[in-house]
Amino acid sequence: MVVRKMWKFPVRALQRRPASSAQSRTAAGVAASYNNNSTNHHYLPRTHTPSQHHHHVSPLPSSSSDGLRPTITTPTRRTVSTTTRHTSSTSSSTTTTNNNNGEANNNKSTSSKEEETLSVAGDGYLGKILNANVYDVAIETELQHAENLSTLLNNTILLKREDTQPVFSFKIRGAYNKMASLPASSLSRGVVACSAGNHAQGVALSAKMLGCRAVICMPVATPSIKVNAVRAHGGETVEVRLFGNNYDEAAGEATRLHFEEGLEMIHPFDDEHVIAGQGTIACEILKKCVSQPVDAIFVCCGGGGMLAGISAYIKQVRPNVKVYGVEAADAAGMTASLAAGHVVTLPSVGLFADGAAVKTVGSETFRLCHKYVDGMITVDTDQICNAIKLAYNDARVVLEPAGALGIAGMKKHVEENNISGSTFVAITSGANMDFNRLRVVSERADDSERSLEITIPETPGAFRAMYSKIWPRNVTELTYRFNTEQEANVFVSFQPLIHVENDFEQVMEEFIKDDFLCTDLSDNELAKTHIRHLAGGRSNAHHERLFRFDFPESPGALMRFLESLDMKWNISLFHYRNYGDDFGRVLVGIQQNHGPKCEGMNRFLQDLGYKYIEETNNPAYEKFLR
Secondary structure (H helix, E strand, C coil): CCHHHHCCHHHHHHHHCCCCHHHHHHHHHHHHHHHCCCCCCCEEECCCCCCCCCCCEEECCCCCCCCCCCCCCCCCCEEEEEEEEECCCCCCEEEEEEECCCHHHHCCCHHHHHHHHHHHHHHCHHHHHHCCCCCCCCCCCCEEECHHHHHHHCCEEEEEEHHHCCCCECHHHHHHHHHHCCCHHHHHHCEEEECCCHHHHHHHHHHHHHCCCEEEEECCCCCHHHHHHHHHHHHHHEEEEECCCCHHHHHHHHHHHHHHHCCEECCCCCCHHHHHHHHHHHHHHHHHCCCCCCCEEEEECCCCHHHHHHHHHHHHHCCCCEEEEEEEHHHCHHHHHHHHCCCCECCCCCCCCHHHCCCECCHHHHHHHHHHCCEEEEECHHHHHHHHHHHHHHHCCCCCCHHHHHHHHHHHHHHHHCCCCCEEEEEECECCCCHHHHHHHHHHCCCCCEEEEEEEECCCCHHHHHHHCCCCCEEEEEEEECCCCCEEEEEEEEECCCCCCCHHHHHHHHHHHCCCEEEECCCCHHHHHHHHHHCCCCCCCCCEEEEEEEEECCCCHHHHHHHHCCCCCEEEEEEEECCCCCEEEEEEEEECCCCCCCHHHHHHHHHHCCEEEECCCCHHHHHHCC
């Protein structure tokens, strides 16, 4: 391998087409920084023996000759541990892999060591990644210091901002590298791909840059925003073909075009050129971290292309850096495959993190991940939503669910292992957020929110007494419905005081001490997904009138509203949810004691000072709450 020639490819790429000044500076900077050793030191690994615990690397000499070849460090082969640590009812777990450099490795024969060295060198991925052609279309993305995340986790957190690529996703790297490697005869026939997401946009833009025909097969039900994005990136050379009711049927059409029309298939992850293209992310990370340590990199994993590429490079250049893959708990194909020791096809996958929802990982990506990856981490929907919020706080970007997996896995890893003082990199892999998902993200992003079911006596003043035990904590939701003359059930969500240790547990103890039965529903998926919206339901409360109240939302506003409802009539329904609006909205049912008409209640409501609308005759109330 000739190092000097290896690093010049971005400059040659720039000479093939005009680029904007910003793109030119970025791409030229990548090439120049690797060639100009007087300003940046770029490391190549030394060989080491299994007894070495610290891996040292030497800088590339500025007077390197054409005959200089890098020495490949042989990483120890990894096996997946069968031990899994469960942390929640959603089966979110971390599966670790073991680096077996104990006696077994020390006792290896010389011949077996040589065979392993040849095996690693035979992968060829170091050279493929270094020579990957990506900077015609991709940019060298920022490695951003996340100040808020660093403070929260008590570690140095760096975000590799792949969401800032021209297609808002890392996928452009692998797609272009694959297509640019094709011979002219293949490009003249055209390419085909099946994707309803980021890979489709990467292929479309690559086809536009290379001037070749591309057919993108997408399911008929693909949202129009994604279809239009592919068309916008591809222009006249790209045909979007809507086919079938699901991904498998669309993939079948893409396969047919490959065999019948000779179109070159551009696989989203299980291809060595695609893997090598994604691996260039690792080159950029290590280039930016020459003068500082990196303890671990957390990588989103769907089919495994990016995880395979990054781990293959890291483990051959700076093998002491840990590489972890992160998957959604309901789409953990790589986790299951590594645990089984072979590729496993999942019966179904969850689609919240749809950009990483893959039933069957690639055979080549599995092989590389099995060899190089240090562990897999699975995260649930709440952890993903919280990661989206945390990324927004630092980067002011709304990541798509799959794009936030790296942050979610990193946060879980730090908290589970009580780590501080380390340096971690999380890949923010995409920001093609479906706008309809924002409602779910907002609802589930707050990991500080805790929920309780409280049983209170159906006596005057019991509702206010219950609320007074939570005050002054911020209540985000409060639902109550009259059930029987003896007791009522209340669903309440609030944020415990962050400066008080075990504050939530203290609140529960206060309720129990005063004979209020309560149940923690904070991790109850049924309660969070459905019951919180259905709590209450129908009631046989007599002479009930229903009112909607609005009040300016501010700290303490709900408490002031409850104190104003100091009246002789019984509250039979109460619902409040903080949606982040400037006005709080409360639905209140009040029982009259003197039949359908009560002038005293009317005067009380007028004197209350809050805007209200009576909904007693609303058909929705009659159908669902009476």
